[in-house]
Amino acid sequence: MTLAAPLNEIGTAPSRAPRQPRLALLGTGTVGRAFVARHQRLSQRGLALPAFELLANSRGVFDCAGDPEQVLQLANDAQRNGVAHEIDAARLRRGDILVDATASDAVAARHAEWLSRGIRVVTANKLGNGADLLRAQAVARAQREGHAHYGDSATVGAGLPLLRSIRELVAGGDRIHAVEGVLSGSLAWLFDRYDGMRPFSGFVREAREAGYTEPDPRIDLSGEDVRRKLLILARAAGIALEAHEVQVDSLVPATLADAGDDELDARLPLLDAPLREHYQQAWRDGAKLRFVGRFEAGEAGCRASVGLRALPADHPLCGGSGTDNRVAIRSDRYCEQPLVVQGPGAGAEVTAAALLDDVLRAYAGG
Numbered sequence: 029m030t031l032a033a034p035l036n037e038i039g040t041a042p043s044r045a046p047r048q049p050r051l052a053l054l055g056t057g058t059v060g061r062a063f064v065a066r067h068q069r070l071s072q073r074g075l076a077l078p079a080f081e082l083l084a085n086s087r088g089v090f091d092c093a094g095d096p097e098q099v100l101q102l103a104n105d106a107q108r109n110g111v112a113h114e115i116d117a118a119r120l121r122r123g124d125i126l127v128d129a130t131a132s133d134a135v136a137a138r139h140a141e142w143l144s145r146g147i148r149v150v151t152a153n154k155l156g157n158g159a160d161l162l163r164a165q166a167v168a169r170a171q172r173e174g175h176a177h178y179g180d181s182a183t184v185g186a187g188l189p190l191l192r193s194i195r196e197l198v199a200g201g202d203r204i205h206a207v208e209g210v211l212s213g214s215l216a217w218l219f220d221r222y223d224g225m226r227p228f229s230g231f232v233r234e235a236r237e238a239g240y241t242e243p244d245p246r247i248d249l250s251g252e253d254v255r256r257k258l259l260i261l262a263r264a265a266g267i268a269l270e271a272h273e274v275q276v277d278s279l280v281p282a283t284l285a286d287a288g289d290d291e292l293d294a295r296l297p298l299l300d301a302p303l304r305e306h307y308q309q310a311w312r313d314g315a316k317l318r319f320v321g322r323f324e325a326g327e328a329g330c331r332a333s334v335g336l337r338a339l340p341a342d343h344p345l346c347g348g349s350g351t352d353n354r355v356a357i358r359s360d361r362y363c364e365q366p367l368v369v370q371g372p373g374a375g376a377e378v379t380a381a382a383l384l385d386d387v388l389r390a391y392a393g394g
């Protein structure tokens with residue numbers, strides 16, 4: 029026999045106030061800092077947001093009872109002791125929200141485990157859905173089984189409506205035929221600025237100083253970052269694409285790839301001659317250089333590639349400027365003309381905004 033709960037005066041069962049979700053932020057670097065600052069600004073404007081429970085970086089886990097900006101400072105001032113620490117997620121409970129603003133493979137490897145415990149995960153780290161296929165499939169399974177939200181809109185296009193559009197098209201019965209795009213803000217900036225006269229390496233240094241590239245620009249120039257984004261897009265389209273199935277043409281010659289950190293700057297001019305040649309050939313053909321990731325799905329399977337392309341000036345991917353991402357999606361309904369999404373797709377501010385949007389979506393999900 030089950031006992032019915034007593035009814036209160038207005039005829040409903042008295043219920044305890046639902047426990048408020050708490051927020052854990054992993055990563056206190058460029059994106060983590062922008063995330064905390066935006067969280068504080070939005071909270072001051074009266075937006076209901078979960079409170080921080082903890083902040084963590086590679087140096088430790090920091091309790092966040094007070095002002096998160098002070099704790100952030102403390103975390104970033106902490107000494108490195110060379111001892112790896114485990115993220116203690118045991119203290120997080122079903123419904124809490126964990127934000128991954130690291131680039132750590134070890135952290136991404138735990139997304140599925142956290143989701144299966146009902147912890148909602150919001151990530152700028154591409155290594156959850158954009159690395160190994162088995163890991164991405166485990167994330168999808170854990171999301172279903174744990175009934176937990178996985179917010180990954182910051183991983184591609186820094187929150188531009190890209191993943192969302194693809195998922196909504198698929199949910200609406202469309203098949204995605206092809207996606208091609210300028211998916212790297214730093215490479216978009218480089219090829220928007222490069223004029224074939226001044227050395228390419230000078231633009232790379234400028235981009236690095238402006239914070240557009242990773243501290244080691246080879247990560248951008250190798251195409252690895254674009255491969256991960258393409259994998260995330262393809263998997264959102266329902267295609268089980270493996271990392272090795274993407275043909276990646278790196279811009280980094282072997283002698284630059286092999287350089288130690290202290291030799292990197294001196295060897296950057298190795299980029300100059302091959303890039304000048306590409307530029308001159310494109311210029312003679314009336315084309316523009318763009319670093320493009322694309323996949324095409326058909327009866328025979330999926331073909332995917334990443335690399336430098338010379339495109340006609342009126343090609344959909346030649347618009348935009350600065351660090352703009354520009355992506356063309358072809359599906360059953362957008363067959364003749366693609367759906368094109370364009371806008372700033374890099375930078376800490378837009379990335380932090382995308383993370384907060386996902387937190388709010390997870391929060392609204394109850």
Ligand SMILES: NC(=O)c1ccc[n+]([C@@H]2O[C@H](COP(=O)([O-])OP(=O)(O)OC[C@H]3O[C@@H](n4cnc5c(N)ncnc54)[C@H](OP(=O)(O)O)[C@@H]3O)[C@@H](O)[C@H]2O)c1
Binds near residue numbers: 056183
């Ligand atoms: N910057 C952008 O514009 C941008 C745009 C889109 C996406 N993203 C992505 O956002 C993520 C963060 O980028 P970022 O530019 O903020 O990087 P970052 O400045 O290098 O910061 C990375 C943070 O992660 C922490 N970390 C590393 N391993 C950790 C671990 N095992 N546990 C906890 N924390 C750990 C680091 O700790 P320490 O400080 O102790 O080393 C650091 O605080 C990356 O995945 C990146 O690809 C960045």
